[in-house]
Amino acid sequence: MRPDLNAVALFVGVVEHRSFSEASKRLAVPISTVSRKVAELEKTMGIRLLERSTRQLRLTEPGREYYEYCRRGLAEFEAGALKINDRQEEVSGTLRISAPPSIADVLLAPVISAFQAHYPGVNANIHMTERKVNLIEDKVDIALRVGPLDDSSLMARRLLSYRHVLVASPEYLDANGMPGQPDALHSHRLISFDGWHEEVFWVLTNKAGKKNQQQKNVAKIKVNSILSINDYAGIQHAACTGCGIANMPALLCSKQLRNKQLIEVLPGWRFAPVVLFAVYPGNRNIMRTVRLFIDFLVKYMAENADMQSAQSF
Numbered sequence: 520m521r522p523d524l525n526a527v528a529l530f531v532g533v534v535e536h537r538s539f540s541e542a543s544k545r546l547a548v549p550i551s552t553v554s555r556k557v558a559e560l561e562k563t564m565g566i567r568l569l570e571r572s573t574r575q576l577r578l579t580e581p582g583r584e585y586y587e588y589c590r591r592g593l594a595e596f597e598a599g600a601l602k603i604n605d606r607q608e609e610v611s612g613t614l615r616i617s618a619p620p621s622i623a624d625v626l627l628a629p630v631i632s633a634f635q636a637h638y639p640g641v642n643a644n645i646h647m648t649e650r651k652v653n654l655i656e657d658k659v660d661i662a663l664r665v666g667p668l669d670d671s672s673l674m675a676r677r678l679l680s681y682r683h684v685l686v687a688s689p690e691y692l693d694a695n696g697m698p699g700q701p702d703a704l705h706s707h708r709l710i711s712f713d714g715w716h717e718e719v720f721w722v723l724t725n726k727a728g729k730k731n732q733q734q735k736n737v738a739k740i741k742v743n744s745i746l747s748i749n750d751y752a753g754i755q756h757a758a759c760t761g762c763g764i765a766n767m768p769a770l771l772c773s774k775q776l777r778n779k780q781l782i783e784v785l786p787g788w789r790f791a792p793v794v795l796f797a798v799y800p801g802n803r804n805i806m807r808t809v810r811l812f813i814d815f816l817v818k819y820m821a822e823n824a825d826m827q828s829a830q831s832f
Contacts, residue, residue, distance in 0.1 A: 617647075667794075
């Protein structure tokens with residue numbers, strides 16, 4: 520017997536909303552119907568999909584595997600229907616976006632401005648936070664996150680990969696010299712991103728390390744900062760004005776590196792790559808505005824010179 524697609528959709532809703540009652544409320548379906556349909560689906564499949572208790576709801580191992588198939592299948596099914604109807608919908612409304620601090624001026628402000636030039640009926644509400652928001656509970660349409668991702672219930676689009684780089688102003692390097700090895704950083708003025716309560720370490724890998732295994736290819740530097748800020752805009756300003764050597768995402772300082780306001784320090788040593796994703800609850804019932812913006816964001820990343828420059832480090 521083939522599973523009832525309505526029951527499949529309700530099962531996915533229960534998993535994503537983490538309870539029968541919340542799925543009932545969000546999907547506007549009586550809780551008795553939700554419970555009955557999920558039970559019928561389990562009977563049809565001949566397996567228990569969910570373990571239920573008064574306080575907890577969790578997927579069984581077969582349930583977890585089946586959920587992944589159901590989630591992807593429903594997303595594709597409904598994405599196709601939405602694509603067909605795209606031309607019939609007006610592009611308007613408010614985009615609610617969460618993103619890490621300091622990328623608003625470099626990334627979000629320009630791309631949103633370009634998007635709104637195409638779709639003037641769209642407004643944007645951006646919340647800058649290091650906190651990993653719950654997209655459903657916080658009513659967020661899209662979140663920009665650095666990978667790896669650990670929430671399989673979310674859809675994700677890879678935007679780009681970039682590295683952090685050590686940078687300093689030409690004036691600082693003229694006065695203090697260019698360090699030749701990571702250990703030499705201990706004698707320099709260092710500027711770091713700091714969350715107040717954690718020790719800061721910079722882990723660098725020598726690009727020649729794989730070719731010459733005898734050479735020490737990993738350096739872990741404990742950073743004693745003369746200035747620590749939990750905002751990369753402030754770090755960039757401090758580096759540009761000669762305060763010291765800073766650790767910056769190449770995504771945020773590629774323009775300054777090109778025009779020589781900043782110089783890369785220890786170019787033979789690299790930080791591990793970072794991958795930036797756009798994540799969202801899924802294609803099901805997603806606003807056309809959200810889908811269009813994500814497509815626009817991916818294209819912008821692929822075509823923008825600063826974004827491409829950031830990936831070359």
